[in-house]
Amino acid sequence: MRRIALVCLWLVSSTLCVNAMAQEPWPGAPDELRRVLDGYNVKPGDVGIFVQALDESEPLLDINSSAAFNPASTIKLLTTWLALTELGPEWTWPTDVYVDGEIVRGVLRGDLIIKGYGDPYLITERLWSLQRQLRLRGIRKIAGDLVIDNSYFSGEAGDPAAFDGEGLRAYNVLPDAFLVNFQALSLYFEPDPARNRIRVSADPMPANLTIDNRLRAQPGRCGGFRNGVRLELEGNSRNKLIVSGNYGIDCERYVLTRSVLRAPTYAYGVFRSLWEESDGELGGTLRVQPTALLGRADDEEPFLRIESPPLSDLIRYINKFSNNVMSRHMFLSLGADVFGEPANRDKARRATQLILRQQQLNFPELRIDNGSGLSRDARISAGSLGEVLRAASFSPWWAEYTASMSLAGLDGTLRKRFRDEAATGRMHLKTGRLSDVYATAGYVHALSGKDYAVVILQNYKDANRGPGEEAQAALLRWVYEQ
Template sequence: MQLGRWIHTSAMLVAVSLLLGGCATSSTTSEQALDQLLADPALAGASVSLMVRDARSGNTLYQHNPRTRLVPASSMKLLTTAAAMDVLGPQYRFSTQLLSNGSQQGARLMGNLYLRGLGDPTIQWADYQALAASLAGQGIQLIQGDLVFDDTWFDAERLGVDWAHDDEDKYYGAQISALTVSPNSDFDAGTLIVTAKAPVAVGQPLSVTLSPPTDYVQLSNLAVSGPGNSYGLNRQHGSNLLRLSGTLKPGTQSRQWVSVWEPTQLVANLFTQALAEQGISVQGRRVIGGVSPATATVLATHQSAPLQELIRPLLKLSNNSMAEALLKAMGRQQANAGTAAAGVAAVADFLRRQGLDPATLNQVDGSGLSRRNLVSAQNFTDLLLAMGKQPWFNAWYDALPSAGNPDRLSGGSLRYRLRGTAAQNNLQAKTGSMGGVSSLTGYITDAGGRRLVFSMLTNNYVVQGSRIKAVEDRVATALCRSELAREGR
């Protein structure tokens, strides 16, 4: 048994070395080497879908279960962003508006003030402060009416279909609202950054600050300064009680992101604070979820950067909140319904316009966080081929993570992978990762200068995810250092 295993392993290494070594790159050897890579023990019992095609002709060069539908994880963002560039357009901007149905009399606004969100996942605390300052700049110091927070551009479904319960307090599982706030330039909308600092004295409680600063959440701080670094943070389900526990090394600090329950109410808390900073008082009630009248006058507006710029942090950093906002924005644009279902229908219409069949896949969210999403390598390579024909292709292509590039907004989720290989700064691809799920989909140029599109999806593995990523990396390196047959098989 040991001798047989040695012979099998040696044969695999020889095949791979022929491919990677650059001295023998026949198409047959290349295909056999890919077969051997997929025979890696890490993939034993797993489901794998892999397809490689010529980006110009569309010819299939290699395939392994190409039509097997698997959970794609964050590679689903390829579908969402591609459709958004078509449905919404590269110049699309999210807006947040201040409106009123009343009139100004001196320093008084006689009527309600509406803060209307149109889904912007990039708006930050400073932007809300600027809106309040704009109001003060118009001479308004008193609102003799209600302060209404209008998040009705999107529906009230805060989470995606079948999102995991234990993801709810994580930044990547944040709730979706048309009126939200991001704590940073990564645009992790619907979250707060919790910074905990450990005093030098052992046994003393950690000091805690929130960004943006708010009293919307409550703290249960049982964490102390001490050895072990067992510090942890979580949010209790259905509430905004943040629980801090464990120990943090004396003199150090920890920054963690935590989602909030009901982002619209976080915005209400922050904007009320922003008005107070400007000396503006409100006589009426604070109303959550009210609808802005069609006849209301716009007093101030904040706009996001254009979509062709927003897709860069979205794809590079695999931002779930931005992807979900785009999905619902497409639903609102195409069907006047800010729902995930309407957004999925908009993506399906986009695919049909490209000559692709949406019935061959299943999409339920924009980010890929749900395990109900099912896509094949054939679907993804079809999409990549179709994207090459779009007038906005270059902006979309450049937004994909670039392998081995250490710059965070260039390399993104691939910045630590494939350094020092032929794939570095060659592979442009989207990654995907969940428990038992890994994917890599994108563009790469082979040794002959030919651009390839490929997609590899792996599900149901039981080894560490890093081992699957290593196989993906070997496949990518093999592709860029070989020349598969022009017609493949």
């Protein structure tokens, strides 16, 4: 009888233990992380976590790591790793210039043709350098048109407002094979108390854009002034920017970055402005047309070619500062490299799967979409993103890859996080944030000397408004203390 009672007691206690384990929402999680997640009533299915030392075969912490989540901008870690793996750190993007006519006494008697290949970093200074090389080659005046060939990217035209209705925001800029200065305009608002007005200027100022300043100066506080400033494009060519609303006369100078012109129109306007600032002349206007339509041979040598900085430099801008359009350019370039031009998203997605198979990685849940994370459709699991980090650590380009991420408390998107504490500078991370999405992935260099791959993906209401950051901080500090 006593034996039966003991057996029954053992069975009951075992069942209770199994039930308790089944009900444990955060198995193995540190206390502070539990407190944060439980305090915000976060459901276990809304978070995926993966933590593993790079020299260990089993994870230190694994919570829901096989479930697919929206990773926001942390997907850039996959895009840049794919680019390093397939293209290499020395890869550059060319921009070719052709002349359609003779050059006589400084005058190009014809068109200047520029063919872009998706250079993600053709900033204003580099466009100025291109023009300087044209002048050194004897061109002072272009009698014909500026012809832009952006056909290397195919099917990427669309509505920049499609993602969130904010079509003028710089983060919504769409890829273009000849993209100048990220298609971005810096608008400067500068109060002039002596004249009771607000001056508005732009840099760069495209020659084909006019700014109609209707801002009203008013007394009062400066906080949240942007809610009172409105930007509107007008005209058949949408090349008139109306700035209206109210701005405090006692406010400081402020800079607002926006994208107000489409890529070829913007590129032409900036090219013309820079050219004329250096006493150059451009007699014609803009034409967007593939060079193949102009009867030029595919193997014709360009009049001038410039190369972008190497890929190893450019992935820093993508991961440290979360540059969406640069990431999308890099993603499209993968597709063209593997499957040939023109580049498009379908080729890039197929290239992604091919490279993953070559690296013996299988992510059945992966939906990389456009490669930037600015998407409601992108999906990956914490475990898969962790495997990317682990695979990268065995790559000859691991140093370049790690250096592309933000250093906690020092630079990039993490320059204001983990400052003045022991973990400052001991974490290389990529963050991601969308409405109801907060994600972090990267490497933590722990007190023990071990390096850990860490991923936390959070998809729940208001995750981006505070709870996600608290949970992230609790996890990262715990890993650092290992």
